[in-house]
Amino acid sequence: MSSTPIRIIIFIIVFALVVVLPWWISILILLALTIYFPLYLEVLFFGFLFDTLYSVHFNFPYTGLSLTAVFLLITIFFKTQIRINRSKIND
Amino acid sequence: MPTKMNYRLRNKPKSKHRTPLISVLVLFVLLSLSASFFPKAVRTGFYDVSRPLWSLGRGASKSFLNVKNFFILKSALVSENLSLQDEISNLRLKQFDYGVLLQENQDLKGQLGRSAYSSRVISRILSKPPISLYDTFVIDAGSSDGILLGNKVYSSDTIIIGLIKEVTSHISLVQLFSSGNQKQQATLLRTGASFILEGQGGANFKLEVPKETDVLWGDVFVYPSLSSSVIGSVYYIDTNSQSAFKTLYLRVPGNVFSSQFVFVEKNQ
Numbered sequence: 001m002s003s004t005p006i007r008i009i010i011f012i013i014v015f016a017l018v019v020v021l022p023w024w025i026s027i028l029i030l031l032a033l034t035i036y037f038p039l040y041l042e043v044l045f046f047g048f049l050f051d052t053l054y055s056v057h058f059n060f061p062y063t064g065l066s067l068t069a070v071f072l073l074i075t076i077f078f079k080t081q082i083r084i085n086r087s088k089i090n091d
Numbered sequence: 092m093p094t095k096m097n098y099r100l101r102n103k104p105k106s107k108h109r110t111p112l113i114s115v116l117v118l119f120v121l122l123s124l125s126a127s128f129f130p131k132a133v134r135t136g137f138y139d140v141s142r143p144l145w146s147l148g149r150g151a152s153k154s155f156l157n158v159k160n161f162f163i164l165k166s167a168l169v170s171e172n173l174s175l176q177d178e179i180s181n182l183r184l185k186q187f188d189y190g191v192l193l194q195e196n197q198d199l200k201g202q203l204g205r206s207a208y209s210s211r212v213i214s215r216i217l218s219k220p221p222i223s224l225y226d227t228f229v230i231d232a233g234s235s236d237g238i239l240l241g242n243k244v245y246s247s248d249t250i251i252i253g254l255i256k257e258v259t260s261h262i263s264l265v266q267l268f269s270s271g272n273q274k275q276q277a278t279l280l281r282t283g284a285s286f287i288l289e290g291q292g293g294a295n296f297k298l299e300v301p302k303e304t305d306v307l308w309g310d311v312f313v314y315p316s317l318s319s320s321v322i323g324s325v326y327y328i329d330t331n332s333q334s335a336f337k338t339l340y341l342r343v344p345g346n347v348f349s350s351q352f353v354f355v356e357k358n359q
Binding site: 015016019020021022023024039041044045048049050051052053054055056062064065069072073076077080 | 114119122126133140145218222224257264270
């Protein structure tokens with residue numbers, strides 16, 4: 001099974017969990033998925049979902065969206081560093 | 092004179108971060124723009140999708156509680172039943188007193204030319220902390236039920252908890268007075284002095300006043316309006332001998348987060 005259908009199924013499940021579960025559990029799930037997938041762009045959508053559903057100050061800078069973007073960028077940077085180091089070790 | 096030219100190597104690696112960075116940036120901008128240009132449509136869309144999920148989640152947690160309650164000991168149930176019966180009889184007496192006093196209060200206000208009567212809409216809480224990250228309630232009443240921005244929200248007849256901050260046709264967002272860093276003016280019921288309470292999240296408030304200010308444990312702070320609606324009561328006073336100030340900690344009476352319904356006061 002290719003990765004796209006899996007990502008779509010996970011997206012639907014995570015959407016339901018983010019809406020229903022306490023925020024701290026949702027955040028843990030999103031952290032795990034961001035680290036697991038190579039580029040988990042969906043996390044931005046879920047940050048945006050938090051803002052849309054619950055935030056009163058729905059204007060720039062959107063708290064949830066900004067935080068997830070920063071976290072995603074940090075993860076991308078660190079993941080690349082880890083892979084480079086791994087390849088060096090293998091050499 | 093020969094010139095030296097530098098050519099870019101064919102196998103020189105491009106920045107590994109470029110594509111992901113661009114993707115993140117593009118998505119960020121798209122989502123931000125959609126929220127800026129169509130805030131109402133975005134909110135309504137998300138609320139419509141989330142509403143059945145909230146109902147489903149409430150049903151699931153109810154059935155989980157039923158399973159948990161199945162294993163409670165009979166003796167514990169009997170003793171709890173007895174204590175609850177005592178509490179009910181006490182509350183009935185208090186309710187009777189309350190009804191008489193309320194009627195008297197409204198009659199007096201009527202004689203003075205001010206009516207405190209207002210119509211309220213009962214509304215189910217769809218989502219609340221800890222699901223909500225921002226100390227807000229999502230309720231199932233909106234503009235189609237006559238709710239407007241700034242309407243007051245009560246957890247009981249006299250306990251006010253917040254204001255309506257966003258309205259869609261069938262759903263509204265309530266910001267609690269106790270939201271972090273939210274400032275709310277309140278009057279001390281016993282003395283009539285006005286203060287500004289600072290929200291601390293989780294139905295808690297903080298207030299710093301000079302040491303000599305007349306505030307006691309259990310004092311009640313009310314919303315400044317004709318009909319006194321309770322915002323919170325003092326449950327702890329932190330007095331430091333080194334400081335000229337004392338810090339008061341207040342809490343909304345009752346457990347706001349365990350209630351399933353709220354009442355929204357409609358404008359007359």
